[in-house]
Amino acid sequence: MALNLNNLTFIIVTFKSGHVIHECINSLPITSKIIVIENSLDEKFKNELEKRYPKIKVIIQENVGMGAANNKGIALCETDYAFVINPDVKFEKDTINRLIEFSIIKNNYAVLAPISDDNNNPNYIIKNKSLSNFELDYLNVDSVDGFAMLINKKKFKDNNYFDENFFLYLENEDLCFRKKKEGENIYVLKTAKINHLGGKSSSTVYSKEIEYSRNWHWMWSKFYFNKKHYGYFYSLTKVFLNLTSAKIKFFYYFLTFNSYKKKIYQMRYLGLINSILGKKSWYRPKF
16 A cells, blocks of 8 residues: 555654654644654653644653664554654655655655755765765665654565664664665655754753763664674774773863763763673663
8 A cells, every 4th residue: 555644653752752742743744643652651741642632642661762662653553654753853844745745656665754954964874875866856875864764664574673772873774774785775855854953852851861871872882783784893993992082081071070071971981881791772861
């Protein structure tokens, strides 16, 4: 069945995101099927959201990370297409229609994404630019950012969506890497735009702890991703400078009494060490 609003479910993974999610929801077509996975046991958030938007299904759970929560949402949706989006994105009025129109003409993709309206921060990676025809209204890319990924479930017959070993960061790149390796297409439609606030999914009340968590998980995921796809020793070479820099900057900020920066680089170092030692991505934000 072709992509249309009746055959599409939006999956929004949230974590303390009550301050931004309404703009996101209100930018979607009013008849949209929406599943929200809240990575906390916030009953108040669930009740308020379901009261305000009666058609939305809200699941609350312990914080299992982005990939695992997206998998939960995809498993719950009964449509052939799942649109994984962050709560801090906003669609332009014609974005969904343009994606649907494109999909009717060209449906041979595993992942389709709108394009970011921020030209300075593209939401895709093309490793070999000579293989993509930039004169077309779409790009065949290597990967897209996880804040907006339209997934064609028919291309995932093994239901192997996001690797749940990633708690945060690179789970989207891993998914794209695997699908490209299988010979599948990943497209970005240049005529369909989306606005992404970037890093605003969680309330600023928790900004410090969220930042510590991000640094820990970014480093953990970087080593794990490279180890998974290229091998242990190659991954060590990729993170050597990160490891060295984190140690040096930790001691520098320790000596200059900058406790916040010291903690940032401590977290980066610890995330790497845990990943190098083969430990799970266990760190969780503390509130």
